[in-house]
Amino acid sequence: MSKEFKVLYYVNQFFGQVGGEDKAGMKPEFHKDKIGPALGFENQLKGEGKVAGTIICGDNYFNENKEESLSYILNLVKQEAPDVFVAGPAFNAGRYGVACAEICRAIAEELNIPVVTGMYKENPGLEICQHVAYVVSTSDSAGGMRKALPLMAAITSKIAQGIELGSPEEEGYIPRGMRKTIIVDKRGSLRAVEMLVKRLKGEEFATEMPMPVFDMVTPAPAIQDLSKATIALCTSGGIVPAGNPDHIQSASAQKWGKYDISQRSALNAPDYYTTHGGYDPVYANEIPDRVAPLDILKELEKEGYIGKVYEFFYTTTGTGTSVSNSVKFGTEIGAELKAAGVDGVILTST
Amino acid sequence: MLKLEIGRIHIKDIQLGNETSVKNGVLTVDTQGLIKFLREDERIKDVKLDVAKPGEKVRIIPVKDVIEPRVKISGGNNGFPGVTAKQAQCGEGRTHVLYGAAVVTVGDIVGFQEGVIDMWGEGAKWTPFSQTFNLTVDIQVADGLDPHTHEETVRIAGLRAAEFVGLVGQDMQPDEVVTYEMGSIFEETAKYPDLPKVLYAEMMITQGLLHDTYIYGVNAQTILPSLLHANEELDNAVISGNCVAACDKITTYQHQNNSAILDLYAQHGKEINFLGCIMVPEHTTLSGKMRASDYTLKLIQMLGADAVVVSEEGYGNPDSDLLIICKKCEKAGVKTVLITDECAGRDGMSQPLADTVPEAVAVVSGGNVSHVVTLPPAEKIIGNVEAIAVLAGGWEGALLEDGSLQCELNAVIGATSEIGYHNVTCRLY
Amino acid sequence: MVVSGNYAKIRKGRKSMKNIIITNNPLVAEKFEDVYWTDGSVEEILIKIRDLVYQGYELVSHPLASSLRMLFSPYRSVIISTPKQQLNFEHAQIIENSIIKYRNHTSCRKTDDQNRDDYKRIDLLLLEAAFAEQQGMWQ
Numbered sequence: 001m002s003k004e005f006k007v008l009y010y011v012n013q014f015f016g017q018v019g020g021e022d023k024a025g026m027k028p029e030f031h032k033d034k035i036g037p038a039l040g041f042e043n044q045l046k047g048e049g050k051v052a053g054t055i056i057c058g059d060n061y062f063n064e065n066k067e068e069s070l071s072y073i074l075n076l077v078k079q080e081a082p083d084v085f086v087a088g089p090a091f092n093a094g095r096y097g098v099a100c101a102e103i104c105r106a107i108a109e110e111l112n113i114p115v116v117t118g119m120y121k122e123n124p125g126l127e128i129c130q131h132v133a134y135v136v137s138t139s140d141s142a143g144g145m146r147k148a149l150p151l152m153a154a155i156t157s158k159i160a161q162g163i164e165l166g167s168p169e170e171e172g173y174i175p176r177g178m179r180k181t182i183i184v185d186k187r188g189s190l191r192a193v194e195m196l197v198k199r200l201k202g203e204e205f206a207t208e209m210p211m212p213v214f215d216m217v218t219p220a221p222a223i224q225d226l227s228k229a230t231i232a233l234c235t236s237g238g239i240v241p242a243g244n245p246d247h248i249q250s251a252s253a254q255k256w257g258k259y260d261i262s263q264r265s266a267l268n269a270p271d272y273y274t275t276h277g278g279y280d281p282v283y284a285n286e287i288p289d290r291v292a293p294l295d296i297l298k299e300l301e302k303e304g305y306i307g308k309v310y311e312f313f314y315t316t317t318g319t320g321t322s323v324s325n326s327v328k329f330g331t332e333i334g335a336e337l338k339a340a341g342v343d344g345v346i347l348t349s350t
Numbered sequence: 351m352l353k354l355e356i357g358r359i360h361i362k363d364i365q366l367g368n369e370t371s372v373k374n375g376v377l378t379v380d381t382q383g384l385i386k387f388l389r390e391d392e393r394i395k396d397v398k399l400d401v402a403k404p405g406e407k408v409r410i411i412p413v414k415d416v417i418e419p420r421v422k423i424s425g426g427n428n429g430f431p432g433v434t435a436k437q438a439q440c441g442e443g444r445t446h447v448l449y450g451a452a453v454v455t456v457g458d459i460v461g462f463q464e465g466v467i468d469m470w471g472e473g474a475k476w477t478p479f480s481q482t483f484n485l486t487v488d489i490q491v492a493d494g495l496d497p498h499t500h501e502e503t504v505r506i507a508g509l510r511a512a513e514f515v516g517l518v519g520q521d522m523q524p525d526e527v528v529t530y531e532m533g534s535i536f537e538e539t540a541k542y543p544d545l546p547k548v549l550y551a552e553m554m555i556t557q558g559l560l561h562d563t564y565i566y567g568v569n570a571q572t573i574l575p576s577l578l579h580a581n582e583e584l585d586n587a588v589i590s591g592n593c594v595a596a597c598d599k600i601t602t603y604q605h606q607n608n609s610a611i612l613d614l615y616a617q618h619g620k621e622i623n624f625l626g627c628i629m630v631p632e633h634t635t636l637s638g639k640m641r642a643s644d645y646t647l648k649l650i651q652m653l654g655a656d657a658v659v660v661s662e663e664g665y666g667n668p669d670s671d672l673l674i675i676c677k678k679c680e681k682a683g684v685k686t687v688l689i690t691d692e693c694a695g696r697d698g699m700s701q702p703l704a705d706t707v708p709e710a711v712a713v714v715s716g717g718n719v720s721h722v723v724t725l726p727p728a729e730k731i732i733g734n735v736e737a738i739a740v741l742a743g744g745w746e747g748a749l750l751e752d753g754s755l756q757c758e759l760n761a762v763i764g765a766t767s768e769i770g771y772h773n774v775t776c777r778l779y
Numbered sequence: 780m781v782v783s784g785n786y787a788k789i790r791k792g793r794k795s796m797k798n799i800i801i802t803n804n805p806l807v808a809e810k811f812e813d814v815y816w817t818d819g820s821v822e823e824i825l826i827k828i829r830d831l832v833y834q835g836y837e838l839v840s841h842p843l844a845s846s847l848r849m850l851f852s853p854y855r856s857v858i859i860s861t862p863k864q865q866l867n868f869e870h871a872q873i874i875e876n877s878i879i880k881y882r883n884h885t886s887c888r889k890t891d892d893q894n895r896d897d898y899k900r901i902d903l904l905l906l907e908a909a910f911a912e913q914q915g916m917w918q
Contacts (some may be wrong), residue, residue: 131699167777179694180779181721181759183475188689188770189609192659192714196687197621199712200546200657208775209692209713211706460897462848497900557845558908560901571908595846634840634909635858636870637916666850666880667841670873693883700883705876719847720884745888760847 005049005160008080009038010073010087010103012096016056024095026058028072037149041086044153049160052080059095062102063254064247069099070106077107083160089118089148090125092140097125098252098322101133108132114159118148121174124322128252134159134173229343232310234333236318237284237291237350238276239267250277252320256329258336262311266295278319279350292348310342318349352441353531354581357423357524358449364401364483370518377451379485379515387514388487393503396490400732402454403483406469409728410486412737413465413763414455414593415508416479416603419448419516420586429513430586432567434506440566441530441581446519452482452603453515455508456733457489459500459560464741464761465596466725473725476765478772479603486732487511497559505591509602530581530615535625535653538618545623546656550580550610551646552769553671555592555599555664556631562591563600563631563663570631575645577653578627580611588629595664597719597765598691604764609771610661610689625653630660630675632668639667643674650684657685662768665691665719665760673707680709691716691766692776696758716766717774720758727753798839801828802856806903821855825881828857829874835862838870840909842877849905850884851891852898856906 013023015036034042035054042051055073062069077085085107087100097119104115105128118136119126126135134155138148151172158165168175186194191208198205223229240248246257261267272288274281289295292313300306314333318326337345362375370380385397402408422428425443429435454467467479474480489504532538539547554563556571563570565578565588578587588605600608611627618624630646633639650658658679662672672690679686692715694700731738741757742749748756759765764772800807800814803824808816817823825842832838839858844850891898 165779168779175778177699178779179692179698179700179718179776181698181718181774181776183773184775185773187609187613187773188714188716188767188775189613189661190770191775192610192661192687192689192770193613193617195712195714196548196657196659196685197617199685199687200548200622205712207711207713208715208777209690209710210778211708211710211713213708460901461894462851462891462897464848497904555845558905561845561849561905561908571912592846594848597847599846632845633912634845634905635912636838636841636873638912639841641913664845665847666843667845669880670841693880695883696887705873740891740894743889743891743893 004047005083007049007051007084007086007156008077008082009034009041009051009054010085010100011036011038011054011056012099013056013058016054018056024058024060026056027061028055028057028069030055030076037089037145040145040149041153044150045157048157049083052082057099059099062099063095063249066102066249066251070102073103074106074110077113078111082113084156085113085115086152086156087115087117089136089138089145089152090123091138091142091144092120092123094124095254097123098128098254101125101128102252104129104133116152116156116159118152122324124324126174127322128320130174131176134176136172137174223344226306227304228307230308230310230341231297231306232312232314232337232342232345233292233294233297234314234345235292235348236316237348238274238317239272239284239288239292239315240275242271242273244275248275248316250275250317252322253317253325256314256316256333258312258314260311261294261313264294265298267292276317276319276350278317291350297346310337310340351533351537352579352581353529354441354585355444356528356530356584357444357446358526358528359446359519359522360525361448361450361483364403364451364485366399366401370515372448372518372522377448377483377515384511384514388507388510391503391507393492393495393499394489394507395492398488400486400488401484402467402469402486402732404469404474404481407729408469409473409725409731410454410456410467410484411465411731411733412456412458412463413467413596414457414463414504415590416601416763417453417455417508417512418603418606419451419453419512420606421446421516421519423520426585430509430589433564433589434509434513437566440585440587441579445585446522446524448516448519450483451515452479452484453508453512454479454484454486455489455504455511456486457504458734458737459497459504459593461736462740463593464737465763466741466757466761467763468725468728471726472723473762476723476759476762476774478764485511485515488733501559501591501593505589509589530584532580532618532624538623538625542619542623545619545621547625547654548614548622549625549628549650549653549655549658550614551628551630551658551660551675552608552610553630553632553660553662553668555595555668557634560593564589564591565629570629573629573631575628575630575642575649577649578629580615580624580626583608583611583627592663596763597760598663598665598716598768600663600769601764604767604769604771608769610659610769614659625655630671632664632671634667639671639674643671643678646675647678647682647684650679651682655684659687659689661689661770665693669705673705673710677707677709687712687714689714689716689768689770691719691768693720694718694776696720696722698776698779714770715776716768716770716772717759718776719760719766722756722758723762724750725755725757798858798860800856800858800906802854804854804856804899804902806899807856807906810903821853822878822881824855824857825874825878828859829878831859832870832874833866835864835866836860837863837867838873842874843880844905847884849901850881851888852902853890853895854898854902856902858906858909
């Protein structure tokens with residue numbers, strides 16, 4: 001048996017036994033100790049490896065100070081140089097899941113250290129890290145801890161010891177989207193005929209190449225008379241009032257904001273800027289209207305080409321934002337606009 | 351309507367010698383006799399024969415075609431009707447095959463051909479022709495031949511070599527006989543009124559030099575989709591003129607032993623009523639693709655089929671044909687199962703199909719053409735060492751220090767077969 | 780270079796009002812009229828085609844060849860038709876997908892310089908075969 005491999009573990013304030021929602025603002029801390037799930041996890045390693053330390057960070061703190069938190073954690077991981085980094089499991093906790101995911105992705109991509117975590121399949125963190133992390137599929141609540149830890153530990157052991165992992169079904173992780181070329185017992189034509197027979201009998205069959213599913217949206221009917229219509233402005237380009245009062249994240253947004261623009265004729269600097277971390281902000285910060293063209297809308301309003309510009313504009317950041325959050329934001333914003341009697345929306349990206 | 355008996359003479363070893371014979375499963379090939387026979391074609395300057403057996407550290411490159419040696423005992427004409435023999439109806443009577451043996455033609459018409467068969471180790475896993483006892487026929491043609499003539503010369507030489515060797519089976523008692531018998535569509539439907547009617551649509555590369563397929567000697571580029579009895583292709587009606595799609599081309603051997611036909615046949619009268627094959631040309635022009643797909647669907651509907659298995663050949667523009675056919679069939683209520691291969695990048699992380707249609711709900715994957723395999727150095731190379739340089743020159747670091755070669759599956763003959771001839775696939779990991 | 784010249788003839792001695800060949804293959808430029816030739820890469824050829832399709836040109840032949848090996852060819856010739864009134868969405872999709880697929884395969888490959896002449900010849904022959912595909916078609 002080679003020497004024990006080394007794991008570093010990440011948990012939030014709750015699983016780190018610091019406290020509940022009241023402690024969600026705590027800064028990341030490092031303990032040379034096994035705390036919370038890290039303890040049960042290490043037991044599952046059966047002496048092959050050990051957890052060298054636990055990082056604890058508040059969910060709110062991480063999500064509101066992402067760059068700072070990440071740089072602290074990355075530095076720490078670099079120093080400690082674990083064989084595998086493990087986070088969570090986060091079950092269906094959104095903020096915790098996003099924190100685990102962002103940390104895992106950064107560690108995998110920047111430090112090239114393998115990462116393992118656990119999540120419920122609908123956790124918004126999943127799509128952030130799925131392609132680089134082994135994400136064990138868990139139940140939606142902490143009741144699934146006892147099932148999740150052995151799977152996470154088994155995967156960690158295999159990775160650390162260079163043992164090839166089995167299929168997602170065998171190992172219990174959510175597929176990373178990798179198309180692995182393998183040799184199987186039955187030749188292709190036989191699999192095709194078997195698939196055909198199942199299909200003809202109305203039985204369940206599994207395609208070997210799932211087609212990507214695109215969300216189809218039916219366009220709304222055209223606005224009959226623009227000169228009487230109220231038009232709202234909405235952007236995923238991260239344009240916010242100076243100071244970013246609602247702390248909208250620069251990437252992987254967890255929220256959206258709305259700001260009164262009824263008294264303004266433009267979104268000009270320095271009153272507005274972009275908080276978006278996914279593009280070169282120079283031109284947007286010079287003239288924020290380049291991203292969210294309130295100036296033109298107001299001109300059109302003056303000309304009478306459109307009836308009215310709606311009094312609030314809506315904003316968030318698109319980069320890295322999960323599809324589930326985007327759907328949620330869209331539904332919420334849409335409902336507000338509809339209730340306010342808005343007839344049309346100009347949506348701008350970056 | 352057609353009854354075909356394939357008598358298999360099991361071949362367990364192969365060697366070169368002074369006469370052609372099969373003794374205790376050992377195939378001996380008359381070297382001088384075969385060379386003399388092939389050189390009847392004046393366009394051939396030189397022929398080099400060799401053998402390659404499973405497990406030997408031998409690499410064959412660049413492979414042009416693989417052909418199964420056979421002889422016609424009764425019915426039809428010996429050889430390949432319309433190509434090396436006079437026209438005759440294929441698919442009836444009796445044919446003896448040297449089961450387990452293959453003629454592998456080597457020879458580059460152009461410098462960029464690759465097409466590897468490794469007989470041992472890692473490489474052997476990825477090609478079905480590492481399991482056959484191969485007679486390699488390396489053809490040097492006369493100087494100054496234009497590319498069309500060059501290709502034809504090598505193609506015909508391979509077919510004739512298989513004929514020459516196959517002849518030894520004429521007076522032999524086969525080890526086993528497999529019978530393929532199917533009446534007219536009306537007869538079969540009367541026999542199996544409750545079974546779903548299934549067709550096989552076999553797409554073929556038909557786009558010009560090095561990218562051709564022939565049916566009874568007719569260049570399939572010029573045909574409308576044509577209906578074949580399931581026995582015809584199993585009995586030498588279809589040959590390959592395709593030289594460059596190593597991993598997913600259908601060699602003549604794979605036409606002779608088309609696994610999709612065989613596996614559909616096996617279910618005929620049990621789960622399905624297998625009606626036959628539609629040979630579908632893959633055209634270069636978009637109007638050609640529309641025509642061939644319209645015509646294929648029309649044939650399917652005229653025959654009243656409930657379902658169709660569609661196989662592809664090649665990669666690139668044929669992916670469009672495959673999905674157009676699928677879309678049209680599904681929209682018309684014909685259930686389709688597709689066989690294709692995919693490109694998911696070297697790491698497998700890319701979206702496998704650039705073209706996608708939501709109708710393609712049942713797809714069999716023959717594997718990732720960009721999957722990288724490491725081939726250790728061979729002890730012996732049959733063919734052209736230059737062709738290995740082409741492979742090694744594919745990208746930085748393709749040639750490793752110990753002489754191993756990294757190549758993508760796309761260079762390996764039959765690796766990602768789109769008629770489902772091999773056992774490779776992709777799974778989501 | 781720009782698309783220019785007289786589109787009255789597609790092949791020497793053969794009248795056409797419809798087709799243009801986009802190519803970087805010098806053999807094709809020599810042999811055919813109504814050629815848009817550039818000494819750029821295949822990717823540039825594909826991008827040029829994409830731009831033209833968005834301007835309303837239609838694809839006559841598919842942008843990609845039918846074998847992997849020809850995807851590695853440094854030469855490519857594609858036939859397109861003169862502009863229609865409207866953008867052909869299916870063709871836009873085909874050319875976009877072709878570019879993705881092309882990049883997918885060639886991103887980490889070296890150009891096969893050694894076999895340039897062979898690629899030139901085969902590209903020309905495949906183009907001629909495309910023209911021969913529908914001999915009864917009025918062009």
